[in-house]
Amino acid sequence: MNKYSSEEEFLKHYDSSVFEKLSMTTDIIIFSVSDEEVNNYRKLNKKYFSVLLVKRDDYPFKDKWCLPGGFIKIDEDLEDAPKRILANETNIHNIYLEQLYTFGSVNRDPRMRIVSTSYMALIDKNRLKDKLNANACWFNVEYTEKDNIVDVILTSEKEILTFKIKKVLKDMTTDRYKFEVLENDRLAFDHPLVILSGIERLKNKIEYTDIVFNMMPEYFTLGELQQVYEVILNKKLLDPAFRRIIASKVEKTNKIKTGEGHRPSYLYKYKNVEK
Amino acid sequence: MNKYSSEEEFLKHYDSSVFEKLSMTTDIIIFSVSDEEVNNYRKLNKKYFSVLLVKRDDYPFKDKWCLPGGFIKIDEDLEDAPKRILANETNIHNIYLEQLYTFGSVNRDPRMRIVSTSYMALIDKNRLKDKLNANACWFNVEYTEKDNIVDVILTSEKEILTFKIKKVLKDMTTDRYKFEVLENDRLAFDHPLVILSGIERLKNKIEYTDIVFNMMPEYFTLGELQQVYEVILNKKLLDPAFRRIIASKVEKTNKIKTGEGHRPSYLYKYKNVEK
DNA sequence: CTAATAGTGTCTATTAGACAGTATGTT
DNA sequence: AACATACTGTCTAATAGACACTATTAG
Numbered sequence: 001m002n003k004y005s006s007e008e009e010f011l012k013h014y015d016s017s018v019f020e021k022l023s024m025t026t027d028i029i030i031f032s033v034s035d036e037e038v039n040n041y042r043k044l045n046k047k048y049f050s051v052l053l054v055k056r057d058d059y060p061f062k063d064k065w066c067l068p069g070g071f072i073k074i075d076e077d078l079e080d081a082p083k084r085i086l087a088n089e090t091n092i093h094n095i096y097l098e099q100l101y102t103f104g105s106v107n108r109d110p111r112m113r114i115v116s117t118s119y120m121a122l123i124d125k126n127r128l129k130d131k132l133n134a135n136a137c138w139f140n141v142e143y144t145e146k147d148n149i150v151d152v153i154l155t156s157e158k159e160i161l162t163f164k165i166k167k168v169l170k171d172m173t174t175d176r177y178k179f180e181v182l183e184n185d186r187l188a189f190d191h192p193l194v195i196l197s198g199i200e201r202l203k204n205k206i207e208y209t210d211i212v213f214n215m216m217p218e219y220f221t222l223g224e225l226q227q228v229y230e231v232i233l234n235k236k237l238l239d240p241a242f243r244r245i246i247a248s249k250v251e252k253t254n255k256i257k258t259g260e261g262h263r264p265s266y267l268y269k270y271k272n273v274e275k
Numbered sequence: 276m277n278k279y280s281s282e283e284e285f286l287k288h289y290d291s292s293v294f295e296k297l298s299m300t301t302d303i304i305i306f307s308v309s310d311e312e313v314n315n316y317r318k319l320n321k322k323y324f325s326v327l328l329v330k331r332d333d334y335p336f337k338d339k340w341c342l343p344g345g346f347i348k349i350d351e352d353l354e355d356a357p358k359r360i361l362a363n364e365t366n367i368h369n370i371y372l373e374q375l376y377t378f379g380s381v382n383r384d385p386r387m388r389i390v391s392t393s394y395m396a397l398i399d400k401n402r403l404k405d406k407l408n409a410n411a412c413w414f415n416v417e418y419t420e421k422d423n424i425v426d427v428i429l430t431s432e433k434e435i436l437t438f439k440i441k442k443v444l445k446d447m448t449t450d451r452y453k454f455e456v457l458e459n460d461r462l463a464f465d466h467p468l469v470i471l472s473g474i475e476r477l478k479n480k481i482e483y484t485d486i487v488f489n490m491m492p493e494y495f496t497l498g499e500l501q502q503v504y505e506v507i508l509n510k511k512l513l514d515p516a517f518r519r520i521i522a523s524k525v526e527k528t529n530k531i532k533t534g535e536g537h538r539p540s541y542l543y544k545y546k547n548v549e550k
Numbered sequence: 551c552t553a554a555t556a557g558t559g560t561c562t563a564t565t566a567g568a569c570a571g572t573a574t575g576t577t
Numbered sequence: 578a579a580c581a582t583a584c585t586g587t588c589t590a591a592t593a594g595a596c597a598c599t600a601t602t603a604g
Contacts, residue, residue, distance in 0.1 A: 007334050007335055007336075007337065010334035011334070011386060014387070019298055020348075020349040021297055021298050021349075022298075022347070023291070023294055023297075024390060040581090041577070042577085042581045043581070043582090044582075059282050060285065061282075062285075071294045072297070072379070073294070073295075074294075074296075074297060074388055075381055076381065078378070078379025096450075097449060098449060099376060101374060102392050103353070104392070106350055106352055110286055111289050112289070113349055117377045172369075172371060172489065173370060173371050173372060174373060175371075175480075175484070175486070209450070211450070214447065221583085222583085222584090223582070223583070238566095238567065238568070238569085239583085240567090240569090241566065241567065244565085245565095245566090259576080260575075260576080261575075261581070262575055262580070262583075263573065263574040263584085264574070264575055265575095265582080265584090266584095316603075316604075317553055317604085318554070318555090319555075497557085498555070498556070513593095513594065514556085514557075515557085515594090515595085515596090516593065516594065516595085518558090519593085520592095520593090534602090535554090536553080536554070536603050537553075537554040537555040537602055537603075538554080538555055538557085538601035538602050539601070540556055540557090541557095
């Protein structure tokens with residue numbers, strides 16, 4: 001050992017093949033919010049939060065659905081890969097993106113050893129009207145949890161995908177539940193795990209950060225904002241409490257949303273307060 | 276495309292070399308708690324939280340300090356690598372471990388493209404008396420933050436390492452501050468970033484989880500526990516408030532710690548309550 | 551006795567939960 | 578007028594912050 005006299009010397013002779021190399025990919029879970037028309041002129045549209053999936057038209061997992069993703073290039077920073085793919089998939093830039101988790105089981109890909117770093121992106125769907133690639137599709141997300149078993153239902157206009165995951169009780173040596181996929185209809189790879197991780201991250205962070213506003217249009221009513229909180233947190237909130245909490249984060253405008261079959265509502269916009 | 280008739284057929288002919296492969300490593304930030312003797316028989320020992328560093332005796336970064344780590348093997352699950360290294364470094368098993376973040380800048384390693392997934396481990400130092408490898412050493416951690424610049428001081432019996440990181444203001448497209456290393460004395464790689472990420476994770480999670488208890492011995496006084504909270508959160512806490520909050524998580528025993536030059540204190544142990 | 555920490559009581563300020571009530575559009 | 582939502586007032590419960598006080602040991 002220490003047969004080199006300097007760092008330069010060492011690097012010049014470094015044999016990078018000592019350890020067998022592997023491939024890395026990135027998977028991006030893109031969340032947004034969607035409305036569903038309700039056939040009652042008085043009622044508000046029902047809000048969902050939704051996730052963008054892509055139909056695979058190649059092996060492996062041909063004809064199954066998966067998260068947008070792709071390989072990390074050898075000369076590309078890790079976080080530039082999801083940015084590239086996101087821009088490619090949606091044709092827009094400046095999308096909120098945060099790293100989620102790195103999945104690296106040996107057999108998670110049937111082709112070869114692939115480690116994948118997942119990212120979560122949040123976007124206002126209206127920003128990309130007609131800019132979506134043909135093989136991509138939004139799915140509404142609904143989930144229920146009982147006895148540590150999570151049922152997730154993904155619904156698009158044409159298809160319904162479901163999966164079921166058991167959150168195995170964590171022991172003292174780790175922070176995470178061990179996720180065990182019990183059922184998985186037509187999702188590729190370990191993407192049910194990624195989707196559930198994303199849902200839980202979003203659910204947690206919505207309470208102590210301002211990330212929701214990345215999914216909202218510039219102007220919105222407090223009722224709409226509350227609906228978004230409710231579908232993500234999966235529970236009803238009380239109006240006064242919600243308004244109290246949100247008050248410091250939004251700014252009332254003089255715009256008014258009318259024509260809804262009931263009392264009109266002021267439009268608000270996000271107020272970025274550096275605390 | 277679609278030249279294969281089945282998944283099996285496709286996999287048989289799959290050429291895994293289409294994308295240039297890369298290497299992956301893992302870095303583990305191991306936190307613990309240490310006392311420093313105070314030369315006043317009445318006073319309590321001063322508590323620090325501390326991190327385990329390893330002196331490099333090979334290139335690259337020869338003679339600098341780094342986090343314990345190593346390469347991910349091609350046939351090893353991602354999270355098994357830090358477990359293996361941890362067991363190797365400390366000679367004990369069952370250590371709390373959670374994934375921190377995956378760092379993947381193109382030039383973070385001078386040898387070649389290496390992506391590294393960092394983990395945070397928490398341990399009670401007393402569990403590994405005399406079991407440490409010779410090249411490893413505990414450093415006490417102290418930090419100050421002002422105007423988004425964090426100064427970190429790492430102190431061992433023989434050495435003092437310091438680094439300074441600027442947290443560049445986040446924009447709306449990401450959750451993380453961009454960390455910019457302003458000064459770095461003798462730490463290898465991008466490990467100042469990893470250490471700061473670890474400190475911030477620990478600081479956050481100590482408030483809403485029970486992870487501290489992974490750093491505590493089986494029996495401890497509430498004063499000691501409070502000291503640990505204080506050094507990690509970097510601020511004084513009020514006794515009554517602290518005891519209120521912690522009350523549901525600990526169990527009073529009939530053991531008493533005496534001989535301290537002041538009123539003796541009951542020993543408590545962690546009470547794991549499934550809520 | 552003294553210094554130092556252990557541990558408790560209580561007042562106040564702030565925040566969260568609950569519910570009832572009023573306001574105002576469209577059909 | 579009826580309905581559905583918008584928006585507010587207020588009471589109560591729970592929680593957090595602050596400070597003062599008592600208790601108990603070694604030296």
